[in-house]
Amino acid sequence: DQQVKQNSPSLSVQEGRISILNCDYTNSMFDYFLWYKKYPAEGPTFLISISSIKDKNEDGRFTVFLNKSAKHLSLHIVPSQPGDSAVYFCAASEETSGSRLTFGEGTQLTVNP
Amino acid sequence: DGGITQSPKYLFRKEGQNVTLSCEQNLNHDAMYWYRQDPGQGLRLIYYSQIVNDFQKGDIAEGYSVSREKKESFPLTVTSAQKNPTAFYLCASSIGQGTGRGYTFGSGTRLTVV
Numbered sequence: 201d202q203q204v205k206q207n208s209p210s211l212s213v214q215e216g217r218i219s220i221l222n223c224d225y226t227n228s229m230f231d232y233f234l235w236y237k238k239y240p241a242e243g244p245t246f247l248i249s250i251s252s253i254k255d256k257n258e259d260g261r262f263t264v265f266l267n268k269s270a271k272h273l274s275l276h277i278v279p280s281q282p283g284d285s286a287v288y289f290c291a292a293s294e295e296t297s298g299s300r301l302t303f304g305e306g307t308q309l310t311v312n313p
Numbered sequence: 314d315g316g317i318t319q320s321p322k323y324l325f326r327k328e329g330q331n332v333t334l335s336c337e338q339n340l341n342h343d344a345m346y347w348y349r350q351d352p353g354q355g356l357r358l359i360y361y362s363q364i365v366n367d368f369q370k371g372d373i374a375e376g377y378s379v380s381r382e383k384k385e386s387f388p389l390t391v392t393s394a395q396k397n398p399t400a401f402y403l404c405a406s407s408i409g410q411g412t413g414r415g416y417t418f419g420s421g422t423r424l425t426v427v
Contacts, residue, residue, distance in 0.1 A: 209353060236416075241322075243403055243418030244356075289355060300346065301416060305355035 203227045204292050206304035214312055219277040221307050223290030226271065230302075232295035235264060235275050238287045238306070247288070248275070251295070280311045315340045319404050319419035326391070326398065326426050334389045334422045336404035342417070343408065345387035349373065350401040350421075359402075362387055391424060399426050 205224045213219045221235075231252040236244035250257040250264045250273070257264050263276045277284055290304040317338040326332045338345065347359040358371030362381040376395025381387055387406075391398045404419040 206355075234416075236418075241401075241421065241423070243317075243319075243405070243420050244416075245418070246416065300344075300358065300361060303348075303356040305353060 202305075203230075204290055204302050204304040206288075206290055206307050208307050209305070210308040210310070212310045212312060213280050215282055216279045219275075219280045219284065219309055219311065221275040221277075221288050221290075221309065223273045223275075223304055224271060225273075225292050227292070227294075227302075228271070229294045230292040232293050233264070233266060233273050234291045234293075234301070235262075236289040236291060236303075238289060244289055277309075280309075282311050282313050285309055285311050317404060317406055317417050317419040319402075319422050321422060322420070324422055324424045326424060328426055329393045331390055331392050332424065334391065334402055334404075334424070336387045336389065336419060337385055338387075338406045338417070339385060340406055340408075340417060341384070342406035343384070344406060345381070346405040346407075346416070347371075347377070347379065347387070347389045348403040348405065350403060356403065359389065398424055400424060 203226050234249040235247040237247045238244040248259050248262045248264050250266050255266050266273045287306045287308050289306045291301040293301050320335045344363050346361040348356040357373050359377050360379040362368035365384050378390045402422045405416045407416045
């Protein structure tokens with residue numbers, strides 16, 4: 201039972217353009233969502249998060265949007281840079297009950313110069 | 314500098330052998346986790362521990378074993394019972410009991426069965 205899904209295994213964009221990575225979830229109890237970035241042969245690093253009481257969180261070039269009714273979140277990167285090329289994982293948890301993270305399958309983003 | 318260290322970075326195992334992957338953290342985190350990454354399958358949880366001397370099975374625990382004798386250490390043993398052990402293994406830790414916030418990951422161990 202895949203509770204967090206990233207339906208696009210890969211995404212390719214031009215440098216300077218917007219990258220939009222999508223994530224869907226099925227568990228309505230999830231109340232905290234995170235995005236991690238992972239380079240090859242390295243561990244994931246935390247990028248940005250959002251609580252279910254918000255619908256948007258912004259940090260520099262990165263913005264995460266949450267649509268609770270659709271059980272959907274997205275990560276926007278503007279402008280995209282070649283150094284953003286990595287695998288991006290969406291993750292979710294039931295923060296109020298102290299549950300562990302559930303990860304999506306990941307999306308490989310390639311930003312072309 | 315506080316962090317989480319996994320060793321070795323690359324590991325080769327013959328079929329039928331057990332092998333132990335090391336994970337050490339000096340972040341004073343209570344919770345520790347082991348994940349496995351396979352292409353197209355994201356991160357799957359093998360085992361996790363919320364406090365010393367206690368651990369729980371994750372989604373794919375069969376063929377693996379762990380111990381948590383010290384707060385800083387959470388070694389993972391891949392046994393000969395694990396049918397497809399070749400993968401990238403990631404260890405993580407977090408401040409609270411199972412909290413989704415603040416997972417810190419190690420740099421991973423690539424295990425290859427030869």
